[in-house]
Amino acid sequence: MLEVKNLIFHPLENGVEKSIIEDISFRVEDGEMLVITGPNGGGKSTLAKLLMGIEAPDSGSILMDGVDITNYSIAQRANAGIGFAFQQPPRFKGMTVRRLLSLAAGTELPENKCCDYLSSVGLCAREYLDREVDGTLSGGEMKRLEIATVLAKPHKLCIFDEPEAGIDLWSFSMLVKQFEQLHANKKESLILISHQERIIQMADRIMVVKNGRIEALDKKEQVMPDLMNEDTGCSCMNPAHKA
Amino acid sequence: MAEIDQITQSILNQIDESGFKQEGAYNLRYNGYSLCHGNTEHITIKRKEDKQGIDVYISGEAKGEQVHIPVVVAASGMTDEVYNDFYIEDGAQVTIVAGCGIHNSGCNDSRHDGIHTFHVGKNANVRYEEKHYGEGEGTGARILNPVTKIIMDTNSVFTLDTAQIKGVDSTKRETEVVMGEDSRLFVIEKLMTHDQQSAVSNMDIHLNGAGGSAQITSRSVARGESRQVFHPKAIGNALCHAHIQCDSIIMDQAQVCSIPEIDAKHVDAAIIHEAAIGRINNEQLIKLNTFGLSDEAAEAVIIENFLN
Numbered sequence: 001m002l003e004v005k006n007l008i009f010h011p012l013e014n015g016v017e018k019s020i021i022e023d024i025s026f027r028v029e030d031g032e033m034l035v036i037t038g039p040n041g042g043g044k045s046t047l048a049k050l051l052m053g054i055e056a057p058d059s060g061s062i063l064m065d066g067v068d069i070t071n072y073s074i075a076q077r078a079n080a081g082i083g084f085a086f087q088q089p090p091r092f093k094g095m096t097v098r099r100l101l102s103l104a105a106g107t108e109l110p111e112n113k114c115c116d117y118l119s120s121v122g123l124c125a126r127e128y129l130d131r132e133v134d135g136t137l138s139g140g141e142m143k144r145l146e147i148a149t150v151l152a153k154p155h156k157l158c159i160f161d162e163p164e165a166g167i168d169l170w171s172f173s174m175l176v177k178q179f180e181q182l183h184a185n186k187k188e189s190l191i192l193i194s195h196q197e198r199i200i201q202m203a204d205r206i207m208v209v210k211n212g213r214i215e216a217l218d219k220k221e222q223v224m225p226d227l228m229n230e231d232t233g234c235s236c237m238n239p240a241h242k243a
Numbered sequence: 244m245a246e247i248d249q250i251t252q253s254i255l256n257q258i259d260e261s262g263f264k265q266e267g268a269y270n271l272r273y274n275g276y277s278l279c280h281g282n283t284e285h286i287t288i289k290r291k292e293d294k295q296g297i298d299v300y301i302s303g304e305a306k307g308e309q310v311h312i313p314v315v316v317a318a319s320g321m322t323d324e325v326y327n328d329f330y331i332e333d334g335a336q337v338t339i340v341a342g343c344g345i346h347n348s349g350c351n352d353s354r355h356d357g358i359h360t361f362h363v364g365k366n367a368n369v370r371y372e373e374k375h376y377g378e379g380e381g382t383g384a385r386i387l388n389p390v391t392k393i394i395m396d397t398n399s400v401f402t403l404d405t406a407q408i409k410g411v412d413s414t415k416r417e418t419e420v421v422m423g424e425d426s427r428l429f430v431i432e433k434l435m436t437h438d439q440q441s442a443v444s445n446m447d448i449h450l451n452g453a454g455g456s457a458q459i460t461s462r463s464v465a466r467g468e469s470r471q472v473f474h475p476k477a478i479g480n481a482l483c484h485a486h487i488q489c490d491s492i493i494m495d496q497a498q499v500c501s502i503p504e505i506d507a508k509h510v511d512a513a514i515i516h517e518a519a520i521g522r523i524n525n526e527q528l529i530k531l532n533t534f535g536l537s538d539e540a541a542e543a544v545i546i547e548n549f550l551n
Binding site: 052054073074075078079083084086089090092093094095096099103104106149153 | 462490524526527529530531532533534535536537538544545548549550551
């Protein structure tokens with residue numbers, strides 16, 4: 001179980017203190033799928049980075065199965081069972097897909113295992129295993145590979161930051177199936193940051209983060225109706241303002 | 244069969260990945276003389292009469308054969324200058340595994356200058372692998388100054404795969420390639436320098452025949468206070484394609500200077516260059532951290548794969 005208590009993150013930007021995360025507390029139960037959604041710039045990705053240790057909070061604590069991991073490095077959190085899929089994964093000149101997957105798994109993966117992970121995200125192993133993870137892969141291919149790197153190892157908690165971004169419709173359906181399967185197995189807790197209705201629909205609970213605060217956190221059935229009726233705040237899109 | 248001592252064997256393991264054996268066509272040069280050599284039906288190695296070095300004759304009948312010609316310098320204070328000429332007949336398909344390792348346990352400089360000339364016949368396909376490596380606890384420098392000249396006839400293919408692994412204090416590499424019609428050149432240059440080492444690589448590619456193409460890829464890592472200078476130059480004298488790509492990772496207090504030069508002397512010469520120097524990308528480190536790797540382990544993985 002993941003427990004987040006009173007997280008605050010106020011980084012300095014050009015010497016000015018910015019309020020990015022304001023006193024956020026929540027839990028993710030074992031096997032639960034929590035989808036975090038909300039407007040762009042609201043603090044979702046920063047929250048994910050705080051959980052993985054990529055950013056350090058100013059105060060608050062993070063506990064994994066009761067162990068305080070707030071001061072753990074990224075690698076220590078990974079070894080404690082947290083997996084992370086980046087919104088914009090980096091490219092590696094000279095590194096093959098096979099090598100990246102093996103590094104992700106923490107062991108040299110046989111070809112059939114690599115094949116399983118790649119096909120689960122819609123990539124053909126024969127075509128990709130020996131390709132380099134460099135600029136020759138498209139943004140969509142990079143995203144699918146990124147998800148495969150998280151699948152390559154069992155975790156206690158997996159965090160996916162906008163897994164759907166840049167993925168075509170066909171691959172998106174496969175991805176949704178993959179998340180459904182992960183969720184059904186209940187072996188891993190899942191945190192997905194997403195704007196996609198199909199992903200939000202899969203959630204056990206939904207957390208809406210806006211202006212660095214939790215605006216809503218409840219079961220899907222409670223939050224979903226409000227999300228669908230959300231006033232965008234944009235006068236040209238809002239029916240109430242249309243004459 | 245000649246006896247090979249432990250130091251020589253360990254150097255051979257570094258510079259000849261496929262494993263040096265006294266079989267097939269081979270010549271092992273040790274401290275300035277040929278320790279052992281062998282010929283095959285299609286490959287003949289002859290010692291030069293007028294100066295140090297060998298002539299290697301590869302017949303057009305050679306298909307998929309290998310020649311291993313490693314050089315080991317284990318004597319401190321030695322300067323070894325050697326001229327090797329390769330005559331590759333039309334249609335031959337051959338891999339030449341060269342390379343030089345210096346073990347210097349003394350206080351005097353050890354130096355090897357390998358001057359290689361390749362005459363590549365029509366439709367021949369040559370792969371030339373050359374690894375440079377230095378070791379030894381002595382204070383004397385380990386110096387390697389290779390000169391490589393390649394003359395390519397019509398429709399021939401030449402792959403030049405060079406790597407300087409570690410331990411070479413000073414290197415100045417001069418490469419010149421003269422390309423005929425429809426010939427194809429692939430150059431892969433990998434270099435790692437550390438401490439106070441210096442490396443200079445100058446390369447002139449003359450694309451003289453119509454339909455020629457050249458792909459030059461240079462990857463390097465500079466650590467410590469080392470200094471590297473790259474100057475690949477593609478000269479398009481005919482309808483041709485050439486692409487020069489130089490990528491370097493710079494670390495610590497190292498210095499890297501990359502000067503790709505493209506020189507078109509024909510309206511149909513299409514030549515591109517790319518050069519990039521930068522430190523290890525922080526996002527790459529973080530990504531590998533999320534696999535559970537420490538910063539040091541992540542850095543090592545990035546460098547290892549970059550130099551591949």
